[in-house]
Amino acid sequence: MDASHGHQGADRRWTAFYPAGASTEIEGTAYRTIGDLVRSVSATYGRAPAFTTCLPNGMNGTLSFAQVDEMSDAFAVYLREVAGLAPGDRVALQMPNGLAFPVAAFGIFKAGCVLVNVNPLYTAEEMARQFEDAEPRALVIVDMFAGKIPAATRGHPIPNIVVTRVAEFLPALPRGIVGLVQRWWDRSVAPVEVPHVRLPDALEAGRAHRTRDHVEVDAYRQALGPGDLACLQYTGGTTGVAKGAMLSHGNLVANMEQSLEMIPALTRGGEVALTALPMYHIFAFTVNLLAMYRIGARNVLIPGPRPLSNLRRAFENYRVTWMSGVNTLFNGLTNETWFLDSPPRHLRLASAGGMALQTAVARRWEEVTGAPLLQGYGLTETAPVLAFNPLGKARDGSIGVPVPSTLMACLDDDGRPVPPGTRGEIAAKGPQVMAGYWRRPDETAQALQGGWFRTGDIGVMDDDGYFHVVDRKKDMVVVSGFNVYPNEVEECLATHPGVLEAAVIGVPDGASGEAVRAYVVARDRGLTEQDIRAHCRAHLTAYKVPRQVVFRDGLPKSPVGKILRKDLRAEALAEGAAPRAAG
């Protein structure tokens, strides 16, 4: 980690383009761990609102900085003293955005445990694979998805299950109404059938223990250092095998500071942030949850932004000054009548990540809102931000310049930097780069070579140090910022009795950036597109399910019989599946 600090000797021409007021280095940050950060920031902002959950109908609940601090303390005590977890034990967190998220996440960090974010939409099979690998000793899960627990934990039980809900910590009346509607009208919540404790009860137990046994919560975090593991953030990496990127407290705190340096226009204690992206994804986790907390912003959390009209009340009821999103979200909003009628008047800046931001979308957004939309770039393994477009100096189609204390280069196949204007694999060094993959030394060795983290993206650096992504080394498909690995989808397709063989590629798609397309050689003629999709839906999260299914008599193969996805991609592009807007 130390090697990543101080790149003064290296060529960092891009620092000339940093926004006014930004430093080129994040000096040995003020916080050693996320727990330290939460304690210190909470003391500064005290009773100011920190998080507000806003439901589609406008019902809402708010926690102040002081409340988040106290409640996460209680949860830390619960984990350590009541549930009996030790420092370094994993705690899985599976929930959409809501007030329980920061309480649970910060509590896990304060306890010295390791947070494992789990996509709440995962099928039981996908959950099981992640649980098998991370071996969490506790799971915090939203009631809507608790029905998947028995199937997901078969064979490797999780001893402590804490159940929360979307309307957690809302005032009693709205909370009761939401509960009744979910139970009896939507039928999205069923009684939880596994032994569990409710989050508010867990907090009560933690508080009781703290008073009775005089537990020193501060001692938990004081025993931790920046090098200690904070998160296992799952990703397919470059090879598609799901694995946990080991992000330390130091990685996350550094990346939070680096991201903030690039947006110095935001004021301390004066912003209202909109969090429509899920915080279980590393982008919103670092940039929204951590960075906005750090600057004392009020963070408006949206549990589910689909359909987009779910965001309307949040925009009407709160003076949003900053938001993050992906291309899909910005594009979608600028096609909503209500958004065009009343664009957010107080918006100062929006940050895009997760997937390529299309220039046309950025232009339209800036026209509608009058606020700049800046694109950044990063990966799960880098906590995630590596590059961002500087305010006022953004370049179309570029991912921007490396953030402070970060070295980026395009490397040739031998690992040597190529000159500006030449293609190479983007690689990075910096305090945000992970220590490695959880229990996978081989994968780690492949990703971290000669001190560089290899991104698997092919890029070009221009003469000023702005980077452009031009291609991807791996076959991964990015659907609205979520990685889909062809291997996983192909394996699922292969389990269908009617499928002889299958190949999966990504094709350009206007709405989601890329869409999953499956080429299928059918064993029996009666096989339909619907059969394929229904089969995939039963085993995979919805975004992995092929949007397009093409039946073929055979697939292009190399002499050794390897299916050539590259040829299929070229074919797809040639037949006119070209993107609607330039990327």
Place this chain on the structure above:
Amino acid sequence: MVGAFEQALLAAMIFVIMLGMGASLTPRDFYLALRRPQGLVIGVVSQYGFMPLIGFAMTLALALPPPVAVGLLIVSCMPGGTTSNIFTYFSRGNLALSVLMTVTSTVAGVVLIPLVLLIYAAALDLEIPRENIIATLLVLLVPVAIGMGLRRLSPNAGAVTEFFGSALALVFIAFIAVSWVPRNWQFLMTTAPATYAAAIGLGVIGIAIGYAFARALRLHPRNARTVALETGIQNAPLAIAIIALTFPADEQQAILAVGALYSLFIVVTSTAVTMLFRRANAAAEQKMPDSLL
């Protein structure tokens, strides 16, 4: 037909419902509807241009006996009622536009109702009860304003009010439809088919023509759905009050027939149309990928 207690109960229900409707609105919604007043103008033209024409055409087509024809004409000349706001809300239409249309057509009705009747009924001398008009406006505007204020004061208070208001609206609609039939069983059995056709047709054709007209003038589908419901749904209680005030008791029964039947069937028709509109609205919604969004 309806006792004083029931009337008071209904008024109280409508008050709470409109409180909920108001809590779903912001001043900006009204500002936007007024900034582009085409919708409002189209709505009022549709209300007083098409509805009386439809009513008049049906009196001829169905060869209705004179008292029934007079009843039909009066109903067709009425402004929009509160019910139209409720159905607009549920059909995810433009509620601010709906409220503004109801207000405009009610106020304009003082002049326009006699004028339109002059054309179609050779100056049928009606007594328009001002107090009913004022009451209509008060029952509409006061709770809407309070509801908006509640939301501004606290988004939670607004959202809870909206929830209870809309829940009560469903009860209200069901109550009207269910309680009407047994109360008027005898009447239903003795009414002629032509009268049924007039009472049902006025609402159905009004909604259809209102929608077609608004769409032809390139109104956004959401606003067109609003104009459609506003056009087809008339303030039937006002028609009944007018008839009761104007005609001697022995003539009233036949004239009231269309108004009474209309009050029942417009609820049925509007419910069906609302479901159709909701489906159209859902189909027009942008499809977002399942992943990030």
